[in-house]
Amino acid sequence: MNRLAGKVAIVTGASPNIGGTLAAGLAAEGARVLCADLDPDVAKASAARIEEAGGEAVAMSGDVTDPAHAEEVVARAVETWGRVDILVNNAVFFQQQGLMDMPYDDYRRQLDVILGGSFLFSRAAAAVMIEAGTAGSIINVLSTAAWQGQPGNIGYTTGKSGLINFTRSTAMDLARYGVRVNSFTPTATMPTDPEARAQLEELLSRPGTRSMDFKAQLPLNRLPTPEDYVGAVVYLASDEASMVTGTNITVDGGATAKYWPWRPHDS
Numbered sequence: 043m044n045r046l047a048g049k050v051a052i053v054t055g056a057s058p059n060i061g062g063t064l065a066a067g068l069a070a071e072g073a074r075v076l077c078a079d080l081d082p083d084v085a086k087a088s089a090a091r092i093e094e095a096g097g098e099a100v101a102m103s104g105d106v107t108d109p110a111h112a113e114e115v116v117a118r119a120v121e122t123w124g125r126v127d128i129l130v131n132n133a134v135f136f137q138q139q140g141l142m143d144m145p146y147d148d149y150r151r152q153l154d155v156i157l158g159g160s161f162l163f164s165r166a167a168a169a170v171m172i173e174a175g176t177a178g179s180i181i182n183v184l185s186t187a188a189w190q191g192q193p194g195n196i197g198y199t200t201g202k203s204g205l206i207n208f209t210r211s212t213a214m215d216l217a218r219y220g221v222r223v224n225s226f227t228p229t230a231t232m233p234t235d236p237e238a239r240a241q242l243e244e245l246l247s248r249p250g251t252r253s254m255d256f257k258a259q260l261p262l263n264r265l266p267t268p269e270d271y272v273g274a275v276v277y278l279a280s281d282e283a284s285m286v287t288g289t290n291i292t293v294d295g296g297a298t299a300k301y302w303p304w305r306p307h308d309s
């Protein structure tokens with residue numbers, strides 16, 4: 043299909059899980075995609091996945107918290123394809139620690155990757171969109187953990203909830219230029235890759251120090267996969283969403299809508 047024909051996208055944190063799947067999904071709709079990641083092999087594999095499917099992609103590695111890297115990625119997209127239409131701020135690292143056990147430097151680093159990286163990439167991409175008069179679309183990847191209090195994940199949840207208002211405020215900053223900014227909220231995700239899937243299944247079955255019941259608490263009857271997210275992100279990236287800005291689309295199987303004491307699969 044060609045809902046994004048002629049458009050150029052940048053996806054940060056293009057791992058085989060969510061970022062790489064979103065990158066491939068954008069490419070399947072006709073976008074040319076720059077896949078960026080801290081790990082050069084991950085970026086290359088993501089670009090290769092798109093090319094193998096008949097799309098156009100470029101890989102770049104670097105740290106989203108490096109202002110020069112953000113500028114270089116955007117410049118490379120312009121040099122290669124002449125424009126930037128779509129940015130997906132997706133890069134993250136997970137470090138599940140809470141207020142009482144997370145080292146302060148790690149907390150600051152996690153906030154920097156989530157919030158600093160989104161700032162730097164949004165600014166660099168928006169500058170090019172504004173200069174070219176492009177009706178661009180910036181999409182910030184959140185998490186259901188952005189909307190609820192999760193124990194033992196203080197850097198991640200704080201950074202992701204910061205992105206809620208970063209989205210609204212940047213949407214206001216950029217509205218006059220016709221550049222849209224929205225967020226997309228996924229939840230605990232079942233990877234497509236069988237090995238990663240088996241690892242997660244094992245992790246979910248392990249008794250944890252903080253009791254989490256991902257499967258039984260979800261109103262729909264399975265965890266979403268990365269493929270379940272593609273439609274929402276393609277929509278936000280496309281001209282079909284040309285009047286949608288400063289808001290959020292959630293794909294979470296009903297998790298955040300649920301009345302908290304209800305056990306959806308008990309009866």
Ligand SMILES: NC(=O)c1ccc[n+]([C@@H]2O[C@H](COP(=O)([O-])OP(=O)(O)OC[C@H]3O[C@@H](n4cnc5c(N)ncnc54)[C@H](O)[C@@H]3O)[C@@H](O)[C@H]2O)c1
Pocket residue numbers: 054055056057058059060061078079080081084104105106107131132133134135136155183184185186228229230231232
């Ligand atoms: N996996 C889930 O269950 C889940 C749930 C809710 C939300 N999310 C969100 O979805 C997005 C993707 O998650 P995922 O599970 O695919 O993550 P992942 O760990 O598979 O991929 C994240 C990628 O970001 C890269 N990265 C980390 N630090 C970086 C940096 N400083 N600069 C550049 N790249 C960096 C990593 O190398 C990695 O390839 C994230 O924003 C995450 O918060 C994931």
